[in-house]
Amino acid sequence: GAEKPQCVRLLSWLSGKPLLQQMPLSLAAAGDFGRQLARLDLALQDFSHPASDYPLLWDVKNASLLRPLLKFLPAELHSPMMALLDHFETSVQPALSLLPWQVIHNDCNHNNVLFSNEIPDSVSGILDFGDMILAPRIQELAVACSYQLGEENPLPVLHQMILSYQQILPLLPEELMLLPDLLRIRRMLSVVISHWRAQLFPEQSAYILQNIPKILASMKLLQQMSEREFHA
Secondary structure (H helix, E strand, C coil), rough: CCCCCCCCCCCCCCCCCCCHHHCCCCCHHHHHHHHHHHHHHHHCCCCCCCCCCCCCCCHHHHHHHHHHHCCCCCHHHHHHHHHHHHHHHHHHHHHHCCEEEECCCCCCCCCCCCEEECCCCEEECCCCCCCCCCECHHHHHHHHHHHCCCCCHHHHHHHHHHHHHHHHHCCCCCHHHHHHHHHHHHHHHHHHHHHHHHHHHHHHHHHHCCHHHHHHHHHHHHCCHHHHHHHC
């Protein structure tokens, strides 16, 4: 008899190694990361879509959506995360509305950025546009920088990323002033969403929560650092 029809999925692949395998970033790699991120945002500046502003838990500008999930936090984390969310709503969120907005990638994490296997310290591609969102432009840089906070003394790498980004796409002083708060908020999203998911899937809780100690340590580092130190 005739063979049954078969469905075949053909995928193309970008060559390179994930950012995770490039850690800790050299200053040269951090510089190219910042430049490529700015080039991506430049390319997206004229992009628009009716569905670009939708509810997304991993959206820093809408961190208030996480307030109902605070109940899933351990008791010792509930108050500090509540205070951070209160600060966001009273001081950060209103300021965001006055900044430049555009569609951004919103998820340049350790697995979504590829570095070249042939050219040292060079970004070869950016993957996974599933969390694209209409947001303040500075949110893009805040998300990307937040993933560098787990390393020892991350400030030189952050400085190089921000400096290189601005070589391609200059930022307003008002955007840079909000960057420390946005870094903290992005880290808070990780803490809250991870604890919520750990209770939804208790059999996977150890895996889901494995990075929480490093995230909390990076938040403590930011908290101890004055804004003046950070901007210097």
